[in-house]
Amino acid sequence: MKYVEEYRDPELGKKLLEKIRQYSHKPIKLMEFCGGHTVAIFKYGLRQLLPPNIEMLSGPGCPVCVTAAPDLDKAIALSKIPNVIITSFGDMVRVPGSYSSLQQAKAEGSDVRIVYSTQDALAIAQENPDKAVVFIGIGFETTAPTVAASILQAEQEKLKNYYILSLHKICPPIMKAILDRGEVKINGIIYPGHVSAIIGAKPYQFIADDYHIAGAIAGFEPIDLIHAVDSLVMQIEHDHPMVENTYRRGVKDAGNIPALRLMDAVFEVGEANWRGIGMVPGSGLNVREKYAKYDAEKNFTIKTAPSKEPKGCICGAVLRGVSTPDKCKLFRKTCTPEHPVGPCMVSSEGSCATYYQYGDGDGR
Amino acid sequence: MCLAVPALIKSIKGQQAVADIDGVTREISLQLTPEAKVGDYVLLHTGYAISIIDAEEAEETLKLLREVAEADN
C-alpha cells in the first residue's frame, strides 16, 4: 500500500537505529502516549532494537481503556431502556462495567449493534424511526469530529431519533495531569499521530516550554517511530526540548481546521472521568446546549448503581505508566483476551492485550 | 482506536467519495476534508477522511531520513 511500504523499509530502519545508538548517551525514558503506537512498537520489536539506555513506557492513549466504570455503566443502563438501540464501536461492547457489559446486556435482550462509523449509526436511525438510536461516543480528538459531523448530518436530515452519549476525551490536558502527578519521570513524549492530524502541533507546546520535555509527533509505521525516537534523542542530547512534527505527510502544524471548527460547533470542553486518574478538568467534550436534543444524557433518565472497579485489576496504574501488565496478578491467568477482566485486555490496543500478544517486549 | 489508513479517492459526489483502500472500494465521508480532490490520498478513520496525505512532504521525509542514514559522522 502506498505511504505504508516505504515506511517499513528494514534497511533504512537498521541504519537509522545504528545512528541512534551512536549518539544516544543519556539514560532516558520516553512515553508513547497512543495505544496504536504501543501496538506498532511491540509488533516491530522496537523496544529490543533501541539501545539499553532508552526505556519506553506506554501511556493512557487508548480511548476504550480510559473510559471510566461509571461512564460504562451509563452506556449499559441506556441499553436497558425500552426501544433504545445502542450503536457502538466494537471493543467498547466487550468492556466489563461494574456489573455487566454491553455484550452481556445484548445477550439479555438489549439491542446493541456494533458499527464501524457514525455513518452506520445514522443509517440505523433512519431505518428505525420508531426507536431511539444512541451512539456511544468514545474516542479522542481523532474521532470526536466524526461524531460532531454525524450530529450536523442528523440535523440536516431532520432525524429525531439519533443521540450521542459523549464520553469523548482530549489529550493535552491528560498529558498535563500525568506530568503534574509526578509519578513517572519522562524525558520525551511521542505524540499521537492521528490526534495531531486534527489538533496540530501547538497544543503540546506547553509541555516543551513549561515541563522541559522533548516531543515528537509520529506516524504509525516502524520508520515513523524510529524517526520520532531519533528526534527525541537529538532534542534530549542537545537539551533543546520542542515539538517536532515527524509525521508531516499526515499532520499539518496547524491541524485540520475544518474538523476543529466542526468539533467546536458541536462540543464544548468540560471535565472528564479517566480510569485510573479520575476527573480531569478541561479534558472532555460535552454536547453544546444548541444541540441538546441529540445529547443522550439530557434526553434519557439514566439510573446507575454506585460503580466499582474490577477486583485485582491494575489497569489504572498501567494507564498512568507507573506499572506494567506483567505486574498484574491476573495477567495471563484469569485475565486473557477471551475473558478480559479489565478494559486494557479488551481493546486490541490496550497495553495488557499488547503484552499478551507480543510478550513483554523487553527481551533484554 | 485512532487508527487511520491511506485511501485513494476515486470519485466525489457532494460530501461523499468512493475510495480505494488497498484494493477494497468503499464509500467515505469528506465532511472533515472538504478540499480533497479525486486522486488524493487521505487518512481514513471510522469512515471519515481526517487528513489529506501530503505527497511532497512524504517524499521529503524519506529523502531526509535516507540522508541521515547514509551520513558519515
Ligand code: SF4
Ligand atoms: S491484565 Fe487484566 S486485570 Fe490485569 S491490569 Fe490488565 S486488564 Fe486489568
